[in-house]
Amino acid sequence: MTGNQWGYGKDDGPSAWNTNYPVADGDRQSPIDILPHQARHDPNLGPIVLNYDRCTSINIANNGHSVVVEFEDSDDRSVIQGGPLDNPYRLKQFHFHWGGKGCHGSEHTVEGNSYASELHLVHWNAVKFKTFGEAASTSDGLAVLGIFLETGDEHRWLHMITDALYTVKFKGSVTDFKGFNPKCLLPSSLHYWTYLGSLTTPPLHESVIWIVVKEPMIVSEKQLGKFRTLVFTGEEEDERTRMENNFRPPQLLKGRTVRSSN
Ligand SMILES: NS(=O)(=O)c1ccc(C(=O)N2CCc3cc(O)c(O)cc3[C@H]2c2ccccc2)cc1
Numbered sequence: 001m002t003g004n005q006w007g008y009g010k011d012d013g014p015s016a017w018n019t020n021y022p023v024a025d026g027d028r029q030s031p032i033d034i035l036p037h038q039a040r041h042d043p044n045l046g047p048i049v050l051n052y053d054r055c056t057s058i059n060i061a062n063n064g065h066s067v068v069v070e071f072e073d074s075d076d077r078s079v080i081q082g083g084p085l086d087n088p089y090r091l092k093q094f095h096f097h098w099g100g101k102g103c104h105g106s107e108h109t110v111e112g113n114s115y116a117s118e119l120h121l122v123h124w125n126a127v128k129f130k131t132f133g134e135a136a137s138t139s140d141g142l143a144v145l146g147i148f149l150e151t152g153d154e155h156r157w158l159h160m161i162t163d164a165l166y167t168v169k170f171k172g173s174v175t176d177f178k179g180f181n182p183k184c185l186l187p188s189s190l191h192y193w194t195y196l197g198s199l200t201t202p203p204l205h206e207s208v209i210w211i212v213v214k215e216p217m218i219v220s221e222k223q224l225g226k227f228r229t230l231v232f233t234g235e236e237e238d239e240r241t242r243m244e245n246n247f248r249p250p251q252l253l254k255g256r257t258v259r260s261s262n
């Protein structure tokens with residue numbers, strides 16, 4: 001995966017991705033604009049259950065597209081289950097998408113409104129697949145939990161992430177990041193919308209069961225600003241391109257149904 005041929009700029013951004021990744025124009029692309037009143041309330045949709053108590057974070061990294069925290073996924077120590085999922089899905093990593101100063105940067109939107117940022121907790125079906133890569137390229141191999149970030153009061157735990165961002169300023173930097181449990185980032189209610197979609201970055205595989213939580217987490221403008229101290233470029237490169245607006249805009253629904261938990 002040489003992720004360096006795509007980006008979020010004018011020439012290599014989302015509108016150009018279909019050149020190298022034709023699935024970009026596919027029938028189940030993500031993100032989407034969610035219309036709550038058109039979502040089908042499904043009483044059979046149970047609650048989302050997160051068993052993260054024995055989760056093991058490994059490191060935090062700048063992969064040139066976002067800041068990513070990776071987890072140990074060699075067993076079922078941290079899984080998501082319930083809701084629309086038939087199996088437990090293992091937590092692999094989480095990362096964020098955000099905007100520029102004062103601009104919004106979520107990927108999913110709600111009735112055309114975008115949030116300041118969006119957190120993605122990426123899980124894979126280790127019951128049906130042997131590796132993340134295999135799951136990520138097969139329908140419903142992944143389950144991504146999306147959490148909106150809205151600006152307001154300071155988030156009491158997000159500093160554990162933002163305080164580490166200076167150590168991964170440049171693309172390709174990785175530092176140890178142990179003992180972090182992302183459960184501390186979740187809003188109080190896990191009511192959600194769910195639909196079948198794709199990765200929102202190349203290779204845009206149509207392999208994702210999306211679970212988008214309705215209630216945003218509240219973070220301060222100051223905390224969000226720290227994400228913008230990262231750069232897309234490597235330390236050895238001349239230019240320093242600020243990492244911001246790393247979001248794909250909403251894609252066509254193409255007849256898909258969005259279901260709503262209660
Ligand atoms: N935004 S998202 O849809 O939630 C998303 C989910 C997973 C991934 C992911 O884990 N990876 C692996 C790291 C990676 C690095 C890249 O440079 C890149 O272009 C894509 C990824 C994706 C990825 C997923 C599946 C196959 C290959 C790569 C990325 C984004």
Ligand SMILES: [Zn+2]
Pocket residue numbers: 095096097120200
């Ligand atoms: Zn993402």
